[in-house]
Amino acid sequence: MRFERPSILQCVTIVGCLAACGAKTPLRVGDSGAEDDRPSMRDVVTDPLAREVCNNGVDDNGDGAIDEGCPVCIRAGASPWQVHRGGPPLCFGRRFFFNGDREMYAFEGIPAEDAPGWSAVPALSIDFAERSTLCDRPCTCLDGGDFTHFQTVFSIPDGFRVQSFAVSIRSVDDGAKVTIFNAANPMGVVDPGAFAFIPGGTTARLERYLTVGTNRVVVTHLDSCCSERALLGVRVLLNGGQLEQCR
Ligand SMILES: [Ca+2]
Ligand SMILES: [Ca+2]
Known part of the structure; x- marks a missing residue:
């Protein structure tokens, strides 16, 4: 996939940039949406002195391009991944036929990116293994589950060529x-191939879902049977290389 946008060097003037960007409409402060071709002092124009801040998914300098010229990397300032343990284990009120069944995820609730409860995972790869919380409960296997969420966030700059994007999972329990x-999937999108089941893993090819600007990847771990739980060897691969954290 390629996000076709002109580079900043191609955009010598705001007029040239807007023409090259096709039908893109310049942002206007307080725009009512009414048709009005008269020039206005309220129009927002490119400020050649403004600085584009990298990896924030925002067009800081108002040139119509997001994070142009920036490297692609996991958002700085936090840890490469964060984990959210959610609530206590659930009883499903029914019994499923195999562990990790896709339909079990109807019971999960993915926390918002900035919800309370996220904590740091200071590694580029997720390697999570603990004793199951389902043991010694009324629903210990196939009739109950415990969901744990992991998230990572990065920005795709305007003009960056995404050739491949994969989330690789070595094994799950x-x-x-x-x-x-x-921006294209504010409620989240799940590819049919983006599931893994005990004792295996998966490599989910997800390039068609990425968009320019901020992308947030959430890996949901599901424990559906006592007595162990694990999510091992999870890596995010962009154009064949592991995504690293911004410096
Ligand atoms: Ca910009
Ligand atoms: Ca920016």
Whole structure:
């Protein structure tokens, strides 16, 4: 996939940039949406002195391009991944036929990116293994589950060529699912191939879901049977290389 946008060097003037960008409409402060071709002092124009801040998914300098010229990397300032343990384990009120069943995820609730409860995972790869919380409960296997969420956030700059994007999972106990959130998918999108089941893993090819600007990847871990739980060897690969954290 390629996000076709002119580079900043191609955009010598705002007029040239807007023409090259096709039908893109310049932002106006307080725009009512009414037709009005008269020039206005309220029009927002490119400020050649403004600085484009990288990896924030925002067009800081108002040139119509997001994060142009920036490297693609996991958002700085936090950890490469964060984990959210959600609530206590659930009883489903029914019994499923195999562990990690896709339909079990109807019971999960993915926390918002900035919800309370996220904590740092200071590594580029997720390696999570603990004793199951389902043991010694009324629903210990196939009739109950415990969801744990992991998230990572990065920005795709205007003009950056995405050739491949994959979330690779080496193995799970009992299941995992990958959800992508971005401007095109504010409620999240899940590819049919973005599930893993005990004892295996998956490599989910997800390039068609990425958009220019902020992309948030959430890996949901599902434990659906006592007595162990694990999510191992999870890596995010962009154009064949592991995505690293911004410096
Ligand atoms: Ca910009
Ligand atoms: Ca920016």
